[in-house]
Amino acid sequence: MNKAIIAATRIVAPYLVLGILWIFISDNALLLAVGGDADRLGRLQTAKGWFFIALTTVMLFALSYSHLRQIQRLRELDAQTGLLHRKLFLEYLDDAIEREGDENELLVLILNIDGFSDIARKLGKDGTEQALEEIGAHLRASFTADNLLSRLGTDEVALALPLTEAAEREKPLELALDARRRLLEPLLALGQRATACGGAALYPRDGHDAHSLLAAATSALRAARSRGPDHLNFYDDRLTRADRQRQDLLRALREALRERALHVHYQPQVRLADNRLSGCEVLVRWNDPQGNPIPPSDFVPLAEQFDLSRALSELVISRVIEDLEHTGLNDGTLPRVSINLTPDEFSRGDFVPWLREQMAPMADWPIKPQIEITEYAALRDLEASIQRIRELGKCGVDFALDDFGTGYSSLAALKDLPVQELKIDGSFTATVNTDDRSLAIVKSITRLADTFNLRVLAEGIETADQLERLRECRCAEAQGFYLCRPVPINELVALLQAGGAVFPVRPA
Numbered sequence: 089m090n091k092a093i094i095a096a097t098r099i100v101a102p103y104l105v106l107g108i109l110w111i112f113i114s115d116n117a118l119l120l121a122v123g124g125d126a127d128r129l130g131r132l133q134t135a136k137g138w139f140f141i142a143l144t145t146v147m148l149f150a151l152s153y154s155h156l157r158q159i160q161r162l163r164e165l166d167a168q169t170g171l172l173h174r175k176l177f178l179e180y181l182d183d184a185i186e187r188e189g190d191e192n193e194l195l196v197l198i199l200n201i202d203g204f205s206d207i208a209r210k211l212g213k214d215g216t217e218q219a220l221e222e223i224g225a226h227l228r229a230s231f232t233a234d235n236l237l238s239r240l241g242t243d244e245v246a247l248a249l250p251l252t253e254a255a256e257r258e259k260p261l262e263l264a265l266d267a268r269r270r271l272l273e274p275l276l277a278l279g280q281r282a283t284a285c286g287g288a289a290l291y292p293r294d295g296h297d298a299h300s301l302l303a304a305a306t307s308a309l310r311a312a313r314s315r316g317p318d319h320l321n322f323y324d325d326r327l328t329r330a331d332r333q334r335q336d337l338l339r340a341l342r343e344a345l346r347e348r349a350l351h352v353h354y355q356p357q358v359r360l361a362d363n364r365l366s367g368c369e370v371l372v373r374w375n376d377p378q379g380n381p382i383p384p385s386d387f388v389p390l391a392e393q394f395d396l397s398r399a400l401s402e403l404v405i406s407r408v409i410e411d412l413e414h415t416g417l418n419d420g421t422l423p424r425v426s427i428n429l430t431p432d433e434f435s436r437g438d439f440v441p442w443l444r445e446q447m448a449p450m451a452d453w454p455i456k457p458q459i460e461i462t463e464y465a466a467l468r469d470l471e472a473s474i475q476r477i478r479e480l481g482k483c484g485v486d487f488a489l490d491d492f493g494t495g496y497s498s499l500a501a502l503k504d505l506p507v508q509e510l511k512i513d514g515s516f517t518a519t520v521n522t523d524d525r526s527l528a529i530v531k532s533i534t535r536l537a538d539t540f541n542l543r544v545l546a547e548g549i550e551t552a553d554q555l556e557r558l559r560e561c562r563c564a565e566a567q568g569f570y571l572c573r574p575v576p577i578n579e580l581v582a583l584l585q586a587g588g589a590v591f592p593v594r595p596a
Contacts, residue, residue: 110140166239167469168217169224174246174432175395177238181248181298184236185291193251194291195260196301198309199271202283202317204243207275215278222274230270240393242464245271246302251290264288264320283318285309294323299394303335306393338394340376341387345399350374352407353574356583357426357545357567360558365584366565367424367458371574372404397430398442405446411577412455420454421584426488427458431465435472440479447485458486458509466505477506488545492533502540510537512563514548520557527557534562 114136121132166173172180181196188194201207208216220242227237227245236248247267251260268284275282287309295301304323312321344350354368374382391400408425412418433439443459450457459480466473466489477487488509489502502510512533519526530546537544546558549568558566575583 166224167472168220169239169245170228171224171245172236172238173435174238174240174393175436177236177246177248178298178302178395180236181301184234184248184250185297188250188291193260193293194301195247195249195251195263195288196291196305197247197249197264197267197286197288198240198302198305199245199247199268199284199286200241200309200313201243201271201275202285207280207282210280211278219274219278219280222277223271226274227270246305248301260288260290261320261322264322268320285312285317286320287312287323288320289323299338300335303338303394307334334390337382337387338390341374341390341396344374345396345403348403350400350403350407351576352404352411353576354425354580355567355574356572356580357424357565358571359565360555360563365423367426367456368422368580369426369460369567369574370404370408370428372400373574392430392432397433398436401427401429401433402446409449412453413449415577415581417577417581417584418450418453418455422455422580424456424458424486426460428460428490429465431462431468434459434461434465434476435468440476443480443485444483447483451484456486457484458488460488460490460511462490463492466507470504474504474506481506502536507542509543509545512544512546514568517546517548517554517558517568518550520561521553527561530558530561530563538562 165171181194184194207219211219223245224239227247231237231247231249234250236246238246240246249263249267251263264286268286272282272284287305287307289295289301289304289308291301294304308321308323312319315321351373353371353373355371356365357367357369358364359366372384372388374384374387376382388400391397404427408427412422412425436442447457480487486508487506488511489505489507490511491513492510510533512530516526516529520530521527534544543565544563545565545567546563547567549555549558549566549570551570554568555566555570572583
């Protein structure tokens with residue numbers, strides 16, 4: 089029998105039994121109480137009916153509330169491990185800090201499994217998924233309800249452990265080492281030689297809110313990983329000048345988002361059959377007060393780590409809409425515009441209505457909006473990803489799998505994902521002429537895409553030889569510095585006006 093039917097039966101059965109007993113007992117009690125007074129009996133029966141309606145309404149509300157809370161709770165959790173998403177972890181950590189005040193301490197710990205990609209290759213797709221599920225279940229069983237557990241990435245978890253006892257406050261290192269041991273136990277049980285690096289921070293010593301504590305633990309983790317596998321570091325405000333600069337950068341990023349100080353560049357994507365523009369990828373840019381560029385590799389991970397990704401995404405989308413409207417490129421001259429979104433953003437429960445709202449101004453444009461997501465974003469909850477992509481597809485939004493080929497389960501999941509484009513990772517493009525394995529992977533991806541009627545776009549084209557080899561592999565589209573660097577919107581307009589959307593690609 090279906091588990092849902094069994095659960096529903098267990099809820100309804102007591103209610104049914106109590107209802108029958110209530111009718112039988114109350115009716116007989118009323119008859120005894122009123123004797124033959126029909127009017128009084130009628131009034132009491134009416135009152136009893138209203139009482140029954142009120143009681144059942146309260147019960148229905150309680151059951152509905154419990155069910156809806158459970159659904160909401162499931163949306164807050166990582167589908168594979170059952171651990172909190174980053175956003176909820178930060179919110180709950182702030183709540184815990186408010187409850188504890190300055191009287192008690194908290195240990196915030198980030199653990200990262202060393203060489204997880206190698207472990208994943210050994211275990212295979214099914215084995216890796218099972219291992220991640222077991223890690224989540226083991227962690228949930230190993231810690232009490234007042235401990236916060238979160239999955240920050242494929243192989244990275246965060247923990248917040250209250251240090252309420254004097255003995256706990258005296259041995260945070262032992263607690264951190266014990267948490268690392270518990271994380272690795274499921275992998276060791278599968279016969280894997282697993283180690284992990286850790287970064288730890290203490291409240292209130294290293295920070296007074298969730299974001300600052302997570303930043304401190306992240307800094308400590310970086311220091312631990314720089315020493316090699318299987319190291320654990322506690323944060324020290326004297327760690328390095330780079331850590332202090334990172335904190336300054338985070339504060340500056342928050343201010344830049346508030347003041348809309350970031351802008352976007354556009355990297356043309358070229359159709360190799362005729363060298364015509366097929367679309368552009370949107371890339372976010374930020375300059376410091378002196379006008380020097382701050383690399384996206386510095387600030388985009390910060391936005392992801394400290395719950396700023398939505399604000400960053402909203403700014404990027406609004407900038408694109410403003411640019412295209414101002415320049416008139418929304419008339420179809422630019423066939424497609426691709427925007428990158430983070431895994432955390434894509435996995436949010438309100439992602440579909442949020443993106444619809446953000447892209448509403450583009451609804452009547454002939455330009456095709458496309459969202460680029462990584463394999464990890466799509467595969468962390470495959471069923472939910474399929475549903476989100478299909479819903480947005482009805483609104484005219486395309487999806488591309490970015491960095492395709494680098495994940496451990498790409499090919500197995502591709503048959504189910506209703507995406508329109510695969511982007512071959514630049515690591516394969518860079519070695520397509522020098523590494524037979526890279527060439528074989530590129531050919532396999534293009535053949536697979538033909539089977540599923542998908543576009544294939546190769547990233548990172550830097551030489552004519554790479555471009556020619558990709559033509560031989562029947563790759564449909566390409567982008568890279570050899571074709572065109574990312575440019576501001578005004579330079580893109582000038583480029584299109586000069587070339588009529590045909591790029592001067594030199595033959596190899």
